[in-house]
Amino acid sequence: MALTVDDLTGLLAELENADPVDYGDLPFGEPELRRLVMTALLERHTKLQGSGLxxxxxxxxxxxxxxxxxxxxxxxxxxxxxxxxxxxxxxxxxxxxxxx
CATH class of the missing domain: 1.20.890 (cAMP-dependent Protein Kinase, Chain A)
Structure with missing residues (x-):
């Protein structure tokens, strides 16, 4: 089963329930930042999978x-x-x- 960015973002948010990240007063929203991070990681994962390693x-x-x-x-x-x-x-x- 291939996970989507939405799936991964939701799982990341669930993990944060157990160990919250202190975003403080950063000038961006938590959901948007999670999505940005998971999108970048999914892209890296796709490249690694296709790299022949x-x-x-x-x-x-x-x-x-x-x-x-x-x-x-x-x-x-x-x-x-x-x-x-x-x-x-x-x-x-x-x-x-x-x-x-």
């Missing part, structure tokens, strides 16, 4: 991409905490990514 290479690509995103998120979160004068506990920040 093996399934293992596609999985490694996804793992590395996820690693970069987690690292960027961790750094941004740590910077925000430091700007707020709070202590940074890297292990605590990584807990949300740990297998449950």
């Amino acid at each position: 093996s399934a293992n290479d596609v999985n490694v690509t996804y793992m590395l991409t996820t690693g970069v995103l987690v690292l960027e998120n961790l750094v941004l979160h740590a910077r925000l905490l430091l700007l707020q004068g709070q202590r940074v506990d890297v292990q605590a920040l990584l807990q949300k990514y740990a297998g449950k």
